[in-house]
Amino acid sequence: MSLKFHELPEVPTTIKLSTEVKTGSWRTFKPVIDQGKCVKCLICWIYCPEGCIVWDGSKVLVNYDYCKGCGICAHECPVKAVTMVTEGG
């Protein structure tokens, strides 16, 4: 695709929404939460730089569409409920 001058938006912006770009595909390691160990303190929710920790009303989940696998949640979890697992491994 090669847009011409007049077809480009006046402001240099993406032509699709940021939410459409699934940055989770960049991930090498995937955080997996052991729901048995999780004490629902939500410290991972505070620390996640991407806003990928989701509280569904009863348990803590990860939004894998956008989680880049940085591992901060695993590092910060006080009860070691988060394990980083090699993607596709």
Add this chain to the structure above:
Amino acid sequence: MASYLTRALNGDEAVAFAVKQCNVDVVSAYPITPQTIIVERISEYVANGEVHTEYVNVESEHSALSVCIGASAAGARVFTATSSQGLALMWELLYIASGLRLPIVMAVVNRALSAPINIHCDHGDSIGARDAGWIQFYVENPQEAYDTIIQAFKIAEDHSVLLPVMVNLDGFFVSHTLEPVKVLPDEVVSNYVGFRSNVKVYVPYLGKEVHAVLDGITPISLGIIALSDYYYEFKMKVIKAMESAKEVIKKVNDEFKELSGRSYGDGLITQYGVEDADVVLVAMGSAAGTIRYVARELRRKGLKVGALKLRCFRPFPTDELIKTLRGVKAVGIMDRALTSGGYGGPLFMEFRSLFYDLDEGPEMINYIYGIGGRDLRPSDVVNIYHELLDVAKGREVSKVKYIGVRM
């Protein structure tokens, strides 16, 4: 025409007063002499609850302009101010502000760049930012500073422009000189500038247009990577926007005349006695008043001299200047900035290049003056006019002259 009140304001206070009236959402600035009074007054307005503006304190000018870029990208009307080293520290952000097409308004109180350290006026700071994609105005006095700040928001936010605007005022000569300034009532200015309306972009994913600002409902990215495939086109859009800015500046100048009774030539240049002049001097900023004063004195003695103020340096008023100056015999270009190793000052190069194609263009001489706040006395200007009159009669002189320096 609206009623007005006359207040005693210096240039910095006049800028702050205009900002107070312009419904500005966010101000982030770092104090630096001689701009300090601007941030002091604005923070007083914020502290007193006189404005809805959010004032963000930062630790440097780099952060100040970064905050402004973020706020402007979120759709806010934004103002900042700086001088000299502060502008230098903002450097990389200057290009980001224009590249993202953010209509930020910044007052630059011109001050010489270090070293040696100096707090007084020359245009080296803002002329250095010539190619950063910012519209640049140079004002002559506190009244013009007040008027130009109001106009700057209208110009920057026009959808055919969408560029940041730099309003330059000479350090101390304008910033700290107390003069009577006619100010419009708050509601008149507030109604005239209104609130910022954001441009829309088409998002194929949604099949509709959304505002090109950062928000959580339709999350877009701004300024994402554009390599050899698209970078050129987006920069070309800045070039086109600069071209369309000329008409917008003229239009706003006319609108402002309706509102206040004041106008500045066509908005780009103002002229005195140029129509029948043999020689004309061109200057920007406070010196424009000095050359006009001297021109008036000399015309009383029957000398055909004129004075031209370049109010808008970017976009450079090419057609307007050719139309105005083509019949003149000799033109003196006053440069308040240095280009070491170049042929004359930055304005001189621009003028010479513009007039090169004319068959019978005016003879041009460059007068570099006022560096680091060195005075330009009326007697200096008288001498310059006399030299130009000699040049008009065919005398050969060196093209580039440094005025007022001890050699």
